[in-house]
Every structure is written in structure tokens, then in C-alpha cells.
Amino acid sequence: MDQVRRIIPVVFLIVFIVAVQLATKYTGTPFYLTQLTMSAYYSLVVVGLCVLMGYAGQISIGHAGFFAIGGYISAALTTHNLLELKDNAFVSLLNKYGVLVLREDLYGETLLTVHPWYACLLAIMTAVIIAFVIGGPVLKLKGHYLAMATLGFGIIIYQIVMATEYFGEADGISEVPSFNILPGIELGGGFEIRVVNYYIAWGLVVFGIIILQNLIHSRVGRALRSIHGSEEAANAMGIHTSRYKLYTFVLSAAFAAIAGVFLTHYNGSIGPSEAGVMKSVRYVAIVAVGGMAHLWGALIMSVILNFLSLRGVFGTYDDAVFGAILIVIMLFAPEGILGLGIFQKLKKIMSGGVSGKTPELQESKTGQKQV
């Protein structure tokens, strides 16, 4: 029964995704798909962070760093020309095993680069390994210390991409190639593959949300929420709290890195702003607006806010809007705007379908105060 209830909102989501695509097709507004696709990738970061912050109770103000690690490594590997190093033993070894690929850039010049498939994998792996390495010591910290440490990590990544020629310094990396992630399915920003890419992005979101939803409803999810409740008692219940926190951290970092890789190849470029502190804060803001321990709230808010932001609705006040959102939500509705009166009713009706039982509502309310 519980299993069936969990599927209902996923089905809703899929129907909605298809409906939106059809709507843009018949109203002649397919240009919206671009921002919707980008929103989908940002949402992937948000839902991963939601599990880390809302359920396991660990704040991270450095997730843009993981996004950037994914995006930048994949971008750098697929754009830097290795042709001159062709005779280098290592490069020729890579070439021999098909890791490298010859292609022509926009100006007809021949490039020898790492095959995008391998570049993507390597980028994601790197982010995961970095998350593993720094996650150990970082997650021992709590409260302000954890916030500052993750913030510090984010700033270091930003400084590295800003100061390294390999990563394009202030200009970032452009002309990142599109490629076939599966035979016949091209990941890229081309006009003619817009619809396909919309579905690639949203397919990833659906897949991600199913996985995360499964996780939070499992034995592990329960353990994560108990860590949020009382880490000491959770430990005494036999839960390896540091390992659980670490795995969740790595999982959310992997989500961010995957989003970074895909969005970079979709956009064809990546710049240092993607690694900036404001980006990390923005992800936190969206999780907070969604209600912290509320995967669907985070997803809905992410799509709305990212879409509006990408459409330029907030103009030059873009960052200010997210700052204001943070303050207003934390002052007046710390359980997210879905926790407010009108939405509460809606949620009650939905709760049968969304999360199983009403106690879930209380969780997001009281769980919030425990961080």
C-alpha cells in the first residue's frame, strides 16, 4: 500500500512533464523548454541537498562547489586539445584504448580530446572522491562550524577555477561539445534536439526523485532522521552516524556533480559564477522554502524559482530576491511556504498521496528546530 502511495506523485510528475512539453508545442512557445531544462538540472542539486539538510540535518553552503567540479572537469577534458601531446606515452596509451576522440571544432580545426563519455564519468567520480575525502572531517563539525567549513570549501573551489588557466579563469570554458549519451540521444543545446534534452533532464529528475524518495522511506532514511533528532541517541541505537552522514553527503554531492556535467554539456559552457557562494546559498534557500524535510516541496519550489530566475523575471535583483526569500521564510515560515495555512489544507488532502501519513507533516515542522 505504502509502495503504491509513493508512486502516485511520481506519476503526477511524469504526466505534468509531458503536459508542459505538449503545451509549449501547441502554444508555439518551445523556447520555454530551454529554461525548463536548465531548471531541471538545478533541481537535481536541490533535491540531493534536501535529503542532506532536511532529513539528515547537515547544512552545506558549498554544494555549488560539487556542481562546478562536475561541470568544469568534464568541460576541460572535452575541450583541451591534446593533439600536440599525441606522442606523449600516456596520451597515446589513452588514445589506443579509445578514451580519446578526434573531432572538429566550430572553426574546422581538428581537436583531440577526451571522449565526453569518459570525461563525464571521470568528472562525477572526481566529485564523489572529493566529497568522500572532505566529508569525513567536515561532517564531524556541527552548527556554525559546519556551515563555515562547507562555505570555505565552496570558496576554495571558486578560487581555483578563477585562478587556473586550465579552467579558463574568469571566462570559464566554452564550446563544450554535445555528444550522444546513448545511441541516437544527443546531449546538447542544439535547437533541433531541444525536446529530447528536455526529456533527458526531466528523466534524470524523475529517476533522482524516485531513488531519494525510496531512500527516505527506508531503514536508512529513518536512521537519517534519527540523526537529525538526536545524534547521540542514534549512535546508541547502533547507527553508525558518521558513516550515514558521510554517505548522504557523498550522495548529494554526486547529484550536484551529475547536474553540473549535464548542464555544462547542455549549455556548451560553464563559468565561475556556477561555483560562486551565491549559487550555494541559492540551493539552500530553495530547500528552505520547500520546507527542509520535504522532497516534493523542494522540487516544486526549485522549478518555480529557477525558471523565474532564468527567465530574468527578477532582473538585477536576482540575488536580492533569493536573500529576501531566505530571510522571510526563516522569519515567518521556517517550515517552508508549503507549511503555511492555505497550503496546509492542500497538503492534508494530498498527504495521502504524497507521503503516506499525517505524522510526516509534524516531522517537517518539528524536525526543523532540531538542527
Place this chain on the structure above:
Amino acid sequence: MALLEINNLNRYFGGLHAVNDVSFSVDEGMIKAIIGPNGAGKTTLFNLISGNLPPSGGTVLFKDEHIEGFQPYQIAVRGMSRTYQNIKLFHGMTALENVMLGRHVQSRAGFMAGMLNLPWTWHEERQIRQKAMEFLELFEISEFADIEVTNLSFGQQRAVEFARALATEPKLLLLDEPAAGLNIYETAEIGQLISRIRDRGITVLLVEHDMSLVMDISDEIVVLSFGEKIAEDLPAAIQQNEEVISIYLGEEED
């Protein structure tokens, strides 16, 4: 046979010698109590045993295995469970979910199995829920299963904590002042409950202030004063012990 054996355990907080060379053992199937005036180091001793604090010196043997310096979760999976003086429930979760967490050590679905929602985990989840429900029923609080724990009364919260500790199916149960904040009727009830727990084959080690409870149910008593063990004997003998009376019972009966 000794289930738990403590040898020359020490713990310093800066210059304070909170636990001073304490040794005793707990035999399987008994109820053993640790008593002593405030600040005698009882809770510290508990925290050393359950792994919440690392000892400054000495050994703790549980089922003939050295566990000193282990993390609490490592000790928990070996079959030791505890309650807290100031109840530590998981806020934001229901009574049932709290007790389901007690089943953590008795189940095994990990991150991968959880994320992929593998069919065998469904069965395990059902079992966890069912067992947890049984423990709630044992404490006659199953009607509060779906209530968030902060909305329960103090006594009910204590019952949930007991149920959670028992749900791990421990060999040894550590109870930190189980009667704190309860009236005499509730205290008597707790006493019966602890005896019933022992009858299920679970060894109990408790720290308690309430003399009547301790004298009623314990098989053996350890007396601590200023971090040192000053006596270890049967309840009747402890009541006769001059030194204990002077430092503890005398003071209490003033």
C-alpha cells in the same frame, strides 16, 4: 558467568577525577544497581560503559570482548542498549518510528537496497514495523503509535524510550535513573517492569536514586562516592554497611 566486567576504570575531567579505579562485574541474568550521592560519578561511569565517553584508563569487557574506547554504535550492535536520565527520543518522529529505530541493529537494508527499493526490504520493513508494534504493546502504549513523541506525556515518553531500548533485543540493558521524575506508584510500576525485563533473560544494570526501588529489585548493589567504589554487596548487606549509611543513606534520611 560475568556478562560485563569492569577493571580499574578511570576518567578525568581536567583535574577532576570523576571515576577513580572502579572495578566490578555484572553476571548474566541479574539486576545490578549503582547508587551514590549526587556527583558520585554514576552517570559518567554509565557513559564510559556505553561508549559515550572514552575512559582515561582501565578496561571494559562485554561478553569477554574489550569494548573500552569503542563508539556507542559498535557497543550497541554487540547487544548493549541504554536509556537516558533526561529522556533522549528522536523528536519529529512518531512513537512507532522511535521504536522502529530500536530494530535498526536487527535489520540490514543499506543505502543501495533502500534507494533501489529492493523487494526483500519490503518484507524487512514489515517485520520491523510489526516487532516495534509488539514492543509498544508490551508497554501498553500502542495507541500512541502514530503520535509525534514531543506530544506525549513524560511517563509515556519514558515508556517509548524503554520500548526502543528493548526493541534492540539487548543482552545487557543500561537504565540511567529510570524512576527520575516519577511518583511512587509509577516508580513501583517501573520496578515490576524491570523485573519482567529480567525475566525475559535480559541482564539489567541501573543507576538509581530511589532507594526503595533499588532495594526491592536489585540482586547486587555497587556504591560509588566521589568516583570511588566504596562497597559492593547484596541489598541487605548494603543497608547494614556503616560506611554506606554514613555517606549516603544517613544523608538521605535526614
Place this chain on the structure above:
Amino acid sequence: MTIELFLQYLFAGITYGSLYAIVAIGFNIIYNTTGIINFAQGEFVMLGGMIAVTLINFVPLPIAIFLAVILTMIIGALIEMIFIRWLESPSVLRMIIITIGLSIIIREVALHVWDESVRSLPYFVGNEISSVTILGTNISPQVLWVVGVCSLMVVALSLFFKFTSLGREMRACAANRRAAILCGINAKNMVTLSFVLSAGIGALAGCVMSPITYTQYDMGPGLAIKGFTVAILGGLGNSFAAVAAGLLLGIIEAFSISVVPLAFQDAIAITILLIILFIRPHGLFGSSEAAGLKEF
């Protein structure tokens, strides 16, 4: 390295170190009375500099600085009264997010008021090429201003906390808030006062530093993270250790220029922060037992 170069680096380090120490003390003042880390601390420094730069068009320099400090203090008070005062025992996470939000808002307002350009106050004495000779090396007189004003602030603050009843009341709140309230101290006013104080010292530091470091709308977060590094290095809440730690960080940074590329200079402070957090979160001068008692 010649002795001359060595002294140049040393003085540069002391100058920046003084600024970091003041920001760290700002953190400490608010932390001690509230248990909050005010992520908007760096913005006070920026506001002080910016307001003074604007006012100097209308009034002489000393008055501009005085008004800038007063205005920033008022802003600090308003921030506390509007956003923090009425919250009932907010969680740490909530406070972190609110102060981060505040820092973004202040920065964005500054961006729209003063745009992106880099500004600065004129040198208090002389100009950028005038210098005084100390120990055989030439340094700008502004450096002496910075070090002098920052030292004065530290002395004034410690006298304030030690000898005035208001200062004692603030310390009482820091030591035991509930007991202080029972003694009739209005703890809420003390919190407001702590924001006013740390806004004031931040703004004054922002003014004296402005000729050397320049003032830009987005200088806040960088300063905040360095100030926090210093606060942690000295042990959170310990203002005297913060002075030592501030000078230490400033000097390390200054000397690192000869080894590490300039672009990575900020990364040094953060790396130190991370290392300290991982190894000695209670600071170089604090004790681990005391830190263990703090709830994080």
C-alpha cells in the same frame, strides 16, 4: 629576503591583521551575547567605508567618519530589532540562514546604491606616496592610523567590558543569560547593544582601512570568512586571543605572497580555517574541555 622586504611584509601583515582582528572581535561580541555567528559582519565594514566615502563630499573627513560609524551602528540596531529580537529561541540553522540572507540583502542594496565601482577615502595624512621611516623601511602613515585606531578600539572595548556597568551587564548575559535576566538585566537590550557595538567597530575599521584596501560592495563575505578564521583560531568568544590570531593570519598572508600566487591568497585563510576546524576547533588558545561544553 632583505631585511627591508621582510619589514614591508611584516607591516602589511600587521595592517591587514588588525582589520581581521576587529572583524573577529565583532563576531565575538555578538556570539558571546547571543550564541549567533553573524554572517553579515563583513558588511558592516563595507557599509562604514561606503557611507564615509559618500559623506566626504559634503563634510570634512573626521565628521564623515563619525557619521558613518553612527549610521552603521543604527543600521546594526535596526537589523537586530527587525530580524532577530522577536524570535523565540531560534535554532542555529535558522540564525545562520537569516544572517546569510541579511548579508546578501545589504550587499545588494549597496550594489544598487553605490554600484560596482571601487571607492576609497583619501589618506588621512598626506597621500599614497608619502611615507614615514620606521626601522629603516618606508611605510605609509595610514598604516600607523590603522594600527593605532584598531589598538585603541581593543583597549576601549576591554575597558568598557571591565569597568562600565553596561559592559558588565553584557558580560553577565554572555556568562549566563538566564541568571542575568533574573538579576534584572534586560537581555534583549544587551543583544541589540552587541549588534550596535560590533557594527560600530566594523564601520570604524572599514573607514581607516579604506585608503589602503579600498571599499567595494562585495568585500563583506571575504572579510567575514577571514574574521571567522581568526575568531576560530583564537577560540570563539575570546577577543584578546583574536587580536593575536588576527595579526598571525595577517602576517602569514603577507608572507605567503612570496610563495603562493596572489589569486590564491584568500584560499590560504580558508585552508587555515579548515585545518583549524578539523584539528583544534576550540582554537589555538582555548581548551578542548571548555569547547565541549558549547552546544553546536
